[in-house]
Amino acid sequence: MHIDIEKATAREKYNLLIGLVAPRPIAWVTSMDEDGALNAAPFSAYNYLCTDPPIIGMGVMEKGEFVPKDTARNIRRTGEFVVNVVTEDLLHEMNICATDFPPGVNELEMAGLTTAPSTIVKVPRIAQAHAALECREFTTLAVGRSHIILGQVVAMYIEDRFVNPDGPYVLAEELHAIGRMNGLGSYVKTNGAFVQEPRIPYSEWLKGKR
Template identity: 40%
Template sequence: MTLNVDLCALEAKDRYKLLTAVVIPRPVAWITTISEEGIVNAAPFSFFNLFGKDPALVALGLEHHADGSPKDTTRNIRTNGEFVINIATPDLTEAMVGTAAAYTPDEGEPEALGLLTAPSTHVAPPRLADVPVAIECRRTVALTFSPEREIVIGEAVSLAAREGLVDPANWHVHWNGDYPVARLFADRYARLEEIAPQSIPSAPT
């Protein structure tokens, strides 16, 4: 028998619990931003994906505090319109999860956790130096759906990649088995190791 669930009848926390356990795996945007005071913030978000190529758009789902006030990432993006999406590999999962802890606005997660940063080329927020690839973005539009939920659409304007990851002759990316970590549900993350055979038709875009 099939279980049919009326999502509209569920409490929000139960909808979240159910949907995030079935819509998997999800890519993780480890976002760095910078405040007006120059404090660098870092936080992971798994409501994230690529959204287009011309322009190159990304979509981020940002959660506010329960009282509707913005968290550091949202506030910083609102202030200067810039952010960097750092793509983490499994060896960085512990550090990435560590930046999700509650810090005060005058505390920067990279500094508190000893994470190295490197300058960006087109935006003010720095990238995390140890990730294999970082995407510099500028906010295009933000949509507010509730006191706790905002979606930001940003344009990807620059990319920094570890030496050997990208071949500029053909723009092929060579992960060499060290693929980005993906979010599952609760405190579970996935290591992408098994690749489907090439005989399987390409997935729709």
């Protein structure tokens, strides 16, 4: 099947993109408004973009025409947020935070979660999350009905048991982060799913060709 994107509807483009750009990491974002009210929401249009400086990017769609989601509005106004890593043991709680609760409802309380202070930014991390990235807004781009938020990572939290100090390296095969697949509540686990395929040095590739 060949799809002419210019003729596709917004829903068709969404359905196809989330099926092909997968698995996607999930940014479980905590943010605060000017009064200190906390918001928590997951976004799977997310990834790291560069490392020097360390920049992550995420796309946040409007919840209504010209109405930004709480996360985008909070980041725009305060300039800070935290990306909490979603792992298999926190899938259910993360999903609760995706519920469209009425204004004023604390998603973390609904999910039975607590917070812990961050080291640099004012926004707290989720205490039950095994790892988190403290971020400051680098820039925000308004594209169509989405806000593309670039955040500069200013600090990280990782539980000691998930770090090899020699690198340091994250012990990803033990952390068990999950990814988003398509929509409609589809996810993929990483526990027991790692495949090792080392890169081939050019000199070794030449030997193999002979």
